[in-house]
Amino acid sequence: MPFKPGRNVNLYALTWRLPIIFWQFVFFVGPVLFMVAMSFFLVKNYRMTEAFEFVNWSRMLSRGYFWDSYWYTVIIASVSTVCAMCIAFPAAFALAFRASESTRRWAIFLLIIPFFTSYLVRTFSWFVILSESGVVNAMLATIGLGPYTMLNTNFGTLVGYMTLTLPLVVILQTVTMANIDKTLVEAARNLGCSAFRTIWQVIIPLSKTGLIIAAIFCFILSFGDFVAPFYLGGSQEPTLPILILDTTKSGQQWPRAAVVAIMMMLTLFAIAFIGIALAYRKPKGAK
């Protein structure tokens, strides 16, 4: 047992401590470990048999389409992260430094609502808005532009990703920047530092940890989302989540889907690890 004797371990303590251990081991750790095991199983005549073979791994990892899909997903999720971070920054800056406390609270209150509100329906709504005869093209037509094809393009996929990630990224950036020591920003300004230099050399370094965590979440959400690339991007180039979907739903190739899923998790671990290492690295010259 991991508990030291005589350290308040009684029925009362265990009542509160054990439920989550039991629940998550059976319904969270269990599924994830089983998925790893499943990647070594065999599929014969559409039935999965338990085995320990590397055939799924070698087959998936030797396929060109897997790696095409892999790099496409990594790149578009990275682009999405850069876009979300850049688009959100001025808004978060305004809310953190220019808005009053109550405005900021209201803004965050409002942004939390869409973050927890049906992403699927919001994506479908974009599908209608962005379509060839949709609202955006109708508005552009009044000033003599278009129609533009926005669906089934990377642009469409990115609009979907922004729908998913922007509220969260704005919230995280705002909270981070609102919490930095304002006297340091004022000091920089009083000493004659320009506005952009203050942002670049004072505000961003001071809020680095929060910004990187926002970027990591943004990457995870974009990387794992299948709705935006499927409905708005037309899945011409399938992303990894679409690959999992196709492999699972058609052909019952669960073990191969598991290989894709594990590759995704390893990638996310690596990114999160690098990100967190960067986030908590001491700046040069600091004690």
Add this chain to the structure above:
Amino acid sequence: MNTNRALNVILGIYVALIFAFVFAPIIFSMIFSFNSQRFPTIPLGSFTTEWYAKILADPDVWEAALNSLIVSTCTALIATFLGFCTAYSDFRYNFRLKGPYLALILLPPTIPLIIMALAMLAWFSRIGMSGQLYSVIIAHSVLTAPFAMAVIRLRLNQMDPDLESAAWNLGGSEWQTMRHVIIPFCKPAIASALFLTAAVSFDEFAVSWFVSGLNKTLPVIILEIVQGNIDPQVNAIGTFVFLISMTLVVLAQIFFASRQLKSIRT
């Protein structure tokens, strides 16, 4: 000073544009749900409730709505219970392996839903629990418990740690203290956690789609309708789903904020 004011105006407009982008799909979905055209555009067609009449006449939608109601209610109760237990353990005790213990509850939201969906589907099939409504409830409780834990843990942060020992000194047992001191103190956060976890569960589609089998929830029905074609019924169901989940999230936030007012009074 003038450039400063100009900058404030520009930033204000920028923030407004961001909000417009974020809320545009919700607002358009609601507008289009009353629009007569099959392929909605501007200018709008005439006002109609045809799409609502259609979904209200569809028994599949009713069944899915009932399933969603059951799933989100049960999920909220289980996830909030698990979240409370863990938040309290974290607040009250220090023990070895506390890091991994907390990781156990906090990790699921960092794993993409499609991966959780595959893992849950495979595992539930293996242990003979797949394709049932309770499979969805169990999966959702794993996914939403961290939100409940976070909300309740933040509330416990505001409690004076001496309050508990004071209750013991006055002769209360640990169980009595829990019942008469800690739970009343956490009530607003518990309510908030219930609403928030219900909202997340009500909107979740990836895991539900994989593990629900024939017991479809509303988001799964939506997912099936939108497979590649524009059907205005989705706007009608979507408006309904938006209203419910927005109400839940707003209630969650109101209860979460009410704790601050209360702690000032006490």
